[in-house]
Amino acid sequence: MIAAHLPVLQIVVPLVAAPFCLLLRRGTWAWILSSIVCLAALVIAATLLSQVLESGPISYELGGWAPPWGIEYRVDVLNAFLLLIVSATGAIVLPYARRSVAHEIPESQHGGFYTALLLCFTGLLGVAITGDAFNLFVFLEISSLSSYVLIAMGRDRRALTAAFQYLVMGTIGATFIVIGIGLLYMATGTLNMADLGARLPAVGANRTVLAAFAFLTVGATLKLALFPLHFWLPNAYAYAPSVVTAFLAATATKVSIYILLRFFFTIFGPTFAAEDITLQRLVVPLAVIAVLVCSTVAIFQSNVKRMLAYSSIAQIGYMMIGIGFDTVTGLTAGIVHLFNHAATKGGLFLALGCVVLRIGSCQLDDLAGLGRRMPLTMFSFVLGGLSLIGVPLTAGFVSKWYLVQAAIEQDNWLVAVAILVGSLLAIIYVWRVVEVAYLRPAPEGTPAGGIEAPWSMLVPTWILIGASIYFGIETSLNVGVASAAARFLLGVAG
């Protein structure tokens, strides 16, 4: 009985729980409630994924209204994977949140914080699960508005301006998406995405459809921070509370990439395959520039959180390179990297949150000698860094391996070289942290003895870092599902 309603429970449970967090007022209770909710969401997502892998896409009619008139929740391999990423990140980050939030956010705002976090969580899950284009926009706005609130809660006063800039840019992005959806509705008279995909080929690539495509492309690339529309991201990540940064870095941009995939391949795919409009010449060059420029910028950053933010933009570049190739290998690489990077970067930001908890700063110079004082935290950072570089036996290597394969498959040597150069740049920016933490002595007058982070924060950090190692060795889950999703998107059998 319940099993049949899992798709809607995935959304309804956190949505209903969110206002309760506000009512509970006391931070601890709100934290317990949201932890339970996230855990429940993870169980639901895992069940959905295994169902989809077993018996194909699941369609759920909301309120009993049959699609395409009613809203449909449609779970296939791709978004089941996304649901898993988002809910797993939520379930791992929340146990971590209690100490970190207690340290970084005033007691009186705790209820509001968990409310916003759950709403954001709901929104991201909703974007992933819905099969209705307009519904997607609604959930996107839910997640975006709550993330503006979350970012603005950062201790640094610059968090306010960062959140404001993100608000302006995010709203423009969402508006573009809704304009695109509106134009599509005008052309086809339907909002159901599967239905859109079926009807568009009959309409053909007329001006309205092309304009819709352009608006959707720009809107989505703005939300996912593809160069040069990434300028909102570094500040937002750098000044947000640690928990929020880790959560958003692992989920928000990934969900935006999902939106792009959905629009490109499910809706426009069949039409444009016939009309010979390729992504390659538009997206790939920008993505390559993102990799090179933002990795270089990351090298010169003095704030480690900001450095990781720039590294995120570069990593998004890798994903977009894979997606832009428009082949099974390329898409597999992009989707695998989406997963691997969520684990790696989430873990790195969590490790950084531990540092902030203990020394109150994430300026590079303040990390001196931390390798001895916080051995577990810094070692997790090193491992995460290795995955970011793409050292063999880490998840990062797996994604880059597929990505380079995809580039070579297309004889695109420049891109293959750019990917390797990006890895070299990553070595440099990761090394700067390692060097300061391990080889530079702690400043004079620092009390001796360890200041390791509490277990409640170390364990989630290590789960994510461990995942970024584990999925570099045992790749059946990430690569298996990603290649299934890639074949599904391209409509290739097998």
Add this chain to the structure above:
Amino acid sequence: MIASFSPGLILIVGGLLIPLFRGRARQLFMLALPVLGAAQLLGLSNGLHGQIEIFDYTLTFVRADRLSFVFGLIFLIASFYNTIYSLHENDTMQQVAAPIYAGAAIGAVYAGDLITLFIFWEITAVSSVFLIWARRTAKAYAVGMRYLIIQVGSGVILLAGIILRTQETGSIAFEHIGTTDLAGWLILIAFGIKAAFPFLHNWLQDAYPEATVTGTVVLSAFTTKLAVYVLARGFAGTELLIYVGAVMTAFPVFFAVIENDLRRVLAFSLNNQVGFMVAGIGVGTSLALNGAVAHAFVHIIYKSLLFMSMGAVLHRVGTIKASELGGLYRSMPITTVFCIIGAASITAFPLFSGYIAKSLTLSATAEGGYVVAWLILVFASAGVLEHSGIKIPYFAFFAHDSGKRCQEAPGNMLIAMAIAAFLSVAIGVYPDMLYAILPFPVDYQPYTVSHVLSQLQLLLFAMLAFAILVRTGLYPKEIPSTNLNTDWIYRKALPVLLLWLGNAVEAMRRGAAARAQRRLERFILQVYRHHGPAGIMARTWQTGHTVLWVALLLGAYLLVYFL
């Protein structure tokens, strides 16, 4: 198959466990690692073991055959006496790094596929740099950094080659590669960096002499010989390598004579020795490959012996500059004897280990009809006598008395040197011990009258010349000349020219390096201007500007789609 994992793994895992032990227990544990590794090595039956499925590919951690056996064995022997040599040290960083480095080298030797090779390749790079940093000076840090960048760079090139090759052949097997395509060239360059091919060699003389006393000994054994192994595996019979090897044997001679730091002299001579092996691989016949492998085997032992004796001097006296040493035979008689045994081995005196290996390569080169290469190799053999055979022991232990008095080397160092010296002599006297384990059946008799006589002729004339020069006071003090034996082979004028040439090349190299550095600095400054915190790429933009970008991109996309 639990039982058939790579012997290297024992050293790597064991190395990581070393910090758990203290004092005597730690020493015993460190000594046990190579012994356990050897037990594992001897227990492996030939064939493929330890295969792991990993995303579409089968990684083969153990490929046991005769070639990997020889290298695995000598790496373990080296690791064993290196451990003894460094027992007096109590530096956890080195104690952990050394077995991991050795284990990674053994793991690479046993790697049955290119990806496994790449993994261990990178572990050797990363673990070995700590032996340099362990000296804990600012200079050692900078040198280590340069070393690391080059080593990791070699790994990146290797990876690029591997990916290309996999793409073309669909297989990650590590078999003969050859230089038929770009992938082969990339892999060859990666190997060449580790083997210190000419123009790719600077890291070696840069880094090795800056490592710790014990670190240099460890470093000298593994990296370049690992490269010899992979070359033998992947590029046997590539004719280019004959000439590369010949150049490698010859050019370090010029640098070695003008060098004052005796450990750096040995680093140059290391280069020269690897040249012999590379040339042997290039010839590629079974005799030549046997020669290269045998040479690698004995070379590890006697080169370690020389580095150990110089390390003992550095340990006791605190300097290793030729100009500040001399007369130490009074203080360190046993070390002197060991050093002379090492010198006799490297100069290929009959009854010492170098002789039975080098003659294989030389004979194979001659049989193959590579006259020019053969001549260069002979010249280089004579050069070896000068810079390693005579210069090292003469300036350290004899020459003019520096007046320095010190203790004999510590007991553990002496034991380690004794083991290496014993092996050098034993292999020299009973070559069949070594010949029996070479990859191909050996049908070669080193101790025939003509072989021994021609070698002795070369060596004795060179020594006679040396004696005469010293007696008559013609032997220059500051610049020991290259040409003790060239009276016999070359005209007198040539040495002067060579010396001048060596200096000129060195000056040019320095000039080019300085220019390159200036250019690099300017480039980084330029990058910083745009990408640094205040650069246009990293500034926090005003919202309005960003929105402008959005509009521009929308326009661009519309334009592209509509056209």
